[in-house]
Amino acid sequence: MTGGLARHPESFLRLDEVGSVIPPYRPTFPFPGPYIDPFHRHLGESPLKDGLLIQLKNSSFWGQTIRGWLRREDALKLYEIAYFAEGDILELGSFHGLSTSILSRARRRSQHVKIIETVDLSPRSILMTEWNLRRQGLKRGVRTVVGDALLEVKRRAQRGGRYGMVFVDHSHAYGPVHSVCRELTSIVLPGGFCLFHDFNDPRNYDLADEDHGVYQAVVDGLDAARFELYGIYGCLALYRAT
Numbered sequence: 001m002t003g004g005l006a007r008h009p010e011s012f013l014r015l016d017e018v019g020s021v022i023p024p025y026r027p028t029f030p031f032p033g034p035y036i037d038p039f040h041r042h043l044g045e046s047p048l049k050d051g052l053l054i055q056l057k058n059s060s061f062w063g064q065t066i067r068g069w070l071r072r073e074d075a076l077k078l079y080e081i082a083y084f085a086e087g088d089i090l091e092l093g094s095f096h097g098l099s100t101s102i103l104s105r106a107r108r109r110s111q112h113v114k115i116i117e118t119v120d121l122s123p124r125s126i127l128m129t130e131w132n133l134r135r136q137g138l139k140r141g142v143r144t145v146v147g148d149a150l151l152e153v154k155r156r157a158q159r160g161g162r163y164g165m166v167f168v169d170h171s172h173a174y175g176p177v178h179s180v181c182r183e184l185t186s187i188v189l190p191g192g193f194c195l196f197h198d199f200n201d202p203r204n205y206d207l208a209d210e211d212h213g214v215y216q217a218v219v220d221g222l223d224a225a226r227f228e229l230y231g232i233y234g235c236l237a238l239y240r241a242t
Contacts (some may be wrong), residue, residue: 004030005240008231018215019202023232025073029084036083039105043075058135066132068098073234074197075102078167081238082106087164087189090147090156091118092180097129099167099197104138114164116142119152120198121170150179157186164189171232174213181221188241194227199237 035041047055054075068127070078078099083106084087094100100118107114117182120126128142133139145152149170166188177196185193196218200206203212218237227239
């Protein structure tokens with residue numbers, strides 16, 4: 001435990017282990033019971049595609065499934081950190097808004113006032129994200145931006161933007177993730193969290209695969225003197241700014 005928070009450094013995986021083990025969801029923050037609230041429970045009990053990926057709809061009535069790739073462990077951890085994080089949230093890579101929807105629900109239920117900024121290079125992805133958020137009544141408090149992740153991080157750093165949580169999911173490739181990792185010290189608040197999707201992806205192990213290298217990018221690019229591993233959950237890696 002660190003300041004009442006639970007770390008799980010033993011869940012770290014060597015490169016040759018990625019994808020062979022899927023560490024379970026375990027809480028970082030203390031809360032009574034197995035779930036924070038009813039929606040957190042819903043994520044824990046939601047239908048799974050192929051027994052792996054959560055399926056969330058954009059409306060309770062005649063809703064469509066929001067496209068995306070999150071394991072149950074990923075979704076539970078995203079919701080938890082977004083719920084408890086003190087400070088605004090920056091999401092790099094929204095696709096169609098599956099993760100954004102989870103972050104927005106956590107923001108609405110949190111005791112801490114915060115906004116969410118989500119950045120995606122694709123105008124279509126931003127349009128789909130906005131559509132899915134509006135269908136759920138979750139657009140308020142979420143700012144959507146079409147832009148390059150690295151450039152948007154640098155712009156926020158220059159403006160003095162600081163975040164209590166950053167979710168990095170804009171690319172699977174080494175270069176784009178490594179570049180963002182190098183800039184995170186300038187935008188993450190002390191005690192803030194960074195989550196990296198696809199860190200525990202077996203495709204990272206194939207060094208000849210230029211399209212996948214999140215594990216290596218985080219290990220090489222994140223300042224180990226400024227960020228401490230808190231654990232691996234599903235495909236996510238969670239780090240905290242010291």
